[in-house]
Amino acid sequence: MDSPALLCESLVKVYPPDVRAVDGLDLEVPRGECFGLLGPNGAGKTTTVEICEGLLEPTSGRVEILGRRWADAGRALRLRIGVSLQETRLPEKASALETARLFRSFYDDGLEPLEVLREVGLESKADAWVGKLSGGQKRRLEIACALVGRPELLFLDEPTTGLDPQARRQLWEVIRRLRAEGRTVLLTTHYMDEAEQLCDRVAIIDKGRVIALGSPEELIGALGGDRVLEVVLDGPAPPPDESFWRERVQDVCEARVDGDRALLSVNRPHIAIPSLLEAIAAAGRSLEDLKTRHATLEDVFLKLTGRTLEGESR
Amino acid sequence: MRWQAFRELLLDRLRQFHREPEVIFWVYLFPLLLIAGLGVAFSEDGPKPVLVRVVADSPERTAELARQLASPEIETETAGLDQLDRAGMGGRWDLTIVARDGGVEYRLDPQQPESRLARELADRALQQSQGRVDPVSTTTVAEVRPGSRYIDWVIPGLLGLNILGSSMWGVGFTLVDLRIRKVLKRLSATPMRHGDFLLALLASRMLFLALEVVAILAFGRLVFHMPIVGDPLSIAGLCFLGACSFSAISLLTGARADKLETVTGLMNAIQVPMWIASGVFFSADRFPPVVQPLIQLLPLTQLNNGLRAILLEGHNLLDEAAAVGVLSAWGIVCFAAALRLFRWQ
Ligand SMILES: Nc1ncnc2c1ncn2[C@@H]1O[C@H](COP(=O)(O)OP(=O)(O)OP(=O)(O)O)[C@@H](O)[C@H]1O
Numbered sequence: 001m002d003s004p005a006l007l008c009e010s011l012v013k014v015y016p017p018d019v020r021a022v023d024g025l026d027l028e029v030p031r032g033e034c035f036g037l038l039g040p041n042g043a044g045k046t047t048t049v050e051i052c053e054g055l056l057e058p059t060s061g062r063v064e065i066l067g068r069r070w071a072d073a074g075r076a077l078r079l080r081i082g083v084s085l086q087e088t089r090l091p092e093k094a095s096a097l098e099t100a101r102l103f104r105s106f107y108d109d110g111l112e113p114l115e116v117l118r119e120v121g122l123e124s125k126a127d128a129w130v131g132k133l134s135g136g137q138k139r140r141l142e143i144a145c146a147l148v149g150r151p152e153l154l155f156l157d158e159p160t161t162g163l164d165p166q167a168r169r170q171l172w173e174v175i176r177r178l179r180a181e182g183r184t185v186l187l188t189t190h191y192m193d194e195a196e197q198l199c200d201r202v203a204i205i206d207k208g209r210v211i212a213l214g215s216p217e218e219l220i221g222a223l224g225g226d227r228v229l230e231v232v233l234d235g236p237a238p239p240p241d242e243s244f245w246r247e248r249v250q251d252v253c254e255a256r257v258d259g260d261r262a263l264l265s266v267n268r269p270h271i272a273i274p275s276l277l278e279a280i281a282a283a284g285r286s287l288e289d290l291k292t293r294h295a296t297l298e299d300v301f302l303k304l305t306g307r308t309l310e311g312e313s314r
Numbered sequence: 315m316r317w318q319a320f321r322e323l324l325l326d327r328l329r330q331f332h333r334e335p336e337v338i339f340w341v342y343l344f345p346l347l348l349i350a351g352l353g354v355a356f357s358e359d360g361p362k363p364v365l366v367r368v369v370a371d372s373p374e375r376t377a378e379l380a381r382q383l384a385s386p387e388i389e390t391e392t393a394g395l396d397q398l399d400r401a402g403m404g405g406r407w408d409l410t411i412v413a414r415d416g417g418v419e420y421r422l423d424p425q426q427p428e429s430r431l432a433r434e435l436a437d438r439a440l441q442q443s444q445g446r447v448d449p450v451s452t453t454t455v456a457e458v459r460p461g462s463r464y465i466d467w468v469i470p471g472l473l474g475l476n477i478l479g480s481s482m483w484g485v486g487f488t489l490v491d492l493r494i495r496k497v498l499k500r501l502s503a504t505p506m507r508h509g510d511f512l513l514a515l516l517a518s519r520m521l522f523l524a525l526e527v528v529a530i531l532a533f534g535r536l537v538f539h540m541p542i543v544g545d546p547l548s549i550a551g552l553c554f555l556g557a558c559s560f561s562a563i564s565l566l567t568g569a570r571a572d573k574l575e576t577v578t579g580l581m582n583a584i585q586v587p588m589w590i591a592s593g594v595f596f597s598a599d600r601f602p603p604v605v606q607p608l609i610q611l612l613p614l615t616q617l618n619n620g621l622r623a624i625l626l627e628g629h630n631l632l633d634e635a636a637a638v639g640v641l642s643a644w645g646i647v648c649f650a651a652a653l654r655l656f657r658w659q
């Protein structure tokens with residue numbers, strides 16, 4: 001039981017002719033952890049996950065799942081993991097229950113099909129054909145199919161994309177329960193709040209590499225301030241550059257300018273804000289808008305790359 | 315427990331198929347409509363008389379010739395000399411008789427068997443009406459061989475055609491569709507045994523095959539009174555072998571393709587030559603001898619030959635070694651190649 005649930009060493013995946021989708025990636029996920037891969041579009045998350053799932057061959061590097069390699073233990077490993085791909089369109093002319101039953105039949109041991117539908121909140125749609133389910137309901141059915149074999153290790157590629165807020169929170173509950181049972185979950189997501197709520201640790205990925213690794217609190221804490229002031233000034237002139245904010249406003253650990261906004265990381269807003277107002281007045285400008293919020297993983301990514309997570313990785 | 319996955323996969327295939335009303339139409343109803351259409355177009359009520367056009371310079375002479383020709387096997391129409399060349403070729407008649415001084419002239423297209431027959435019948439009628447007495451006395455007894463009608467001949471060909479078509483669509487197209495939807499990829503991420511999946515796909519084909527065969531043969535038997543003299547085991551055996559062979563070809567077609575256009579194009583490239591050359595609507599013997607060895611190697615040719623021999627002539631499967639051999643060879647080679655090339659994603 002001491003081998004990690006997942007181990008990747010210097011993983012590289014090159015798509016011909018020369019797309020380095022994964023570019024020397026190391027990961028170690030201990031058992032029982034909920035681990036998140038975070039990154040913009042094209043960062044290499046899906047590629048990484050599919051290599052771990054044994055669906056893609058890496059160009060080079062090593063993968064161990066539950067202490068074993070895909071080449072030695074293909075089916076034995078498949079019995080112990082659950083997978084939900086980023087994009088699958090399940091056959092349309094079977095009902096949700098029939099689909100769950102089909103997937104259940106592949107595993108020696110697992111949950112009752114109806115039970116797993118209840119788990120993802122789909123029991124009222126048990127008899128509806130897959131083709132007649134809404135996008136979010138289909139997504140939940142795919143998750144149900146990933147859960148039905150009671151996997152020790154679960155891979156979820158963007159499990160909550162397209163779900164409504166209630167369904168997302170319902171799925172978070174499912175994932176928390178799995179973790180409470182000692183199972184390991186590896187998920188990818190674009191939602192910062194999801195990663196912060198759910199994951200023990202996250203890896204932020206950009207251009208096929210891990211650029212930050214740690215618990216969400218650690219990563220946010222490393223920004224130097226856990227509150228963010230978003231400042232928008234009046235008039236067409238752009239906001240002053242970063243050194244202005246760092247030097248003239250008290251308590252600013254980190255300052256970035258993103259379009260017409262200035263983002264200031266601070267620890268104590270009650271000290272920062274009065275001095276901010278003074279500095280602006282002294283510079284002959286006036287305030288249009290001021291917001292304060294908690295720092296998020298988004299700010300971590302912005303600090304590390306100068307880009308937002310919504311953009312493209314390359 | 316071991317067969318649970320196979321059972322569920324098979325059930326899933328059956329559901330996906332029979333819950334698609336269009337499929338039911340194209341696989342079951344369309345072939346029956348085709349048979350009905352051909353049956354109506356080519357059904358004959360007794361032998362048709364030959365049509366002879368009689369041409370002379372006076373109405374009295376044409377009427378006299380027509381009277382001399384009168385017989386149940388000959389139908390006459392008359393025309394004046396002025397119409398002789400204007401009508402040209404391509405008339406509906408099989409033969410033109412032109413009255414000449416002291417005799418008649420036969421005009422016909424010697425390429426047409428009907429025309430040559432018309433000349434013989436007309437000549438005999440004319441000679442006998444003028445007093446010729448044949449030295450040998452003859453009588454004719456009608457003896458109709460069962461299964462000799464075109465409809466009897468074409469139904470086994472349509473059966474072969476249908477086995478080809480439904481195997482191609484049922485296997486190759488289905489696979490590519492599942493690959494595009496990433497269902498194959500999703501399945502290969504489960505502990506599902508790949509063999510179970512392929513076996514279920516083939517087994518579902520065979521179940522539908524049984525329905526197709528029964529539907530077509532029952533329709534032919536009940537509606538067109540087609541004779542079925544072969545034993546059921548040989549019929550079933552050859553249909554099964556044909557379906558296995560075509561399924562293997564289809565598996566190979568769909569082994570790698572990841573676009574519906576690719577697989578549809580490949581399927582047409584395979585099927586269309588066989589529709590034409592394999593003796594579905596007209597006999598494969600019509601092609602020149604140089605291409606015969608090739609045509610005889612086509613699986614559909616062999617399936618059709620075998621089906622006709624078994625259904626209409628009462629052969630059994632063991633008599634049809636050529637069909638069994640060629641179909642098995644295609645099946646084994648394509649299946650082996652498909653397994654090597656197969657791509658789950
Ligand atoms: N089959 C493929 N052939 C060529 N390039 C590919 C292929 N699949 C992915 N890529 C490229 O590899 C890179 C990483 O893609 P990947 O799907 O892993 O990104 P991702 O992080 O999952 O993005 P997203 O958030 O959009 O799902 C992208 O630049 C993509 O264009």
Ligand SMILES: [Mg+2]
Pocket residue numbers: 045046047086157
């Ligand atoms: Mg992805």
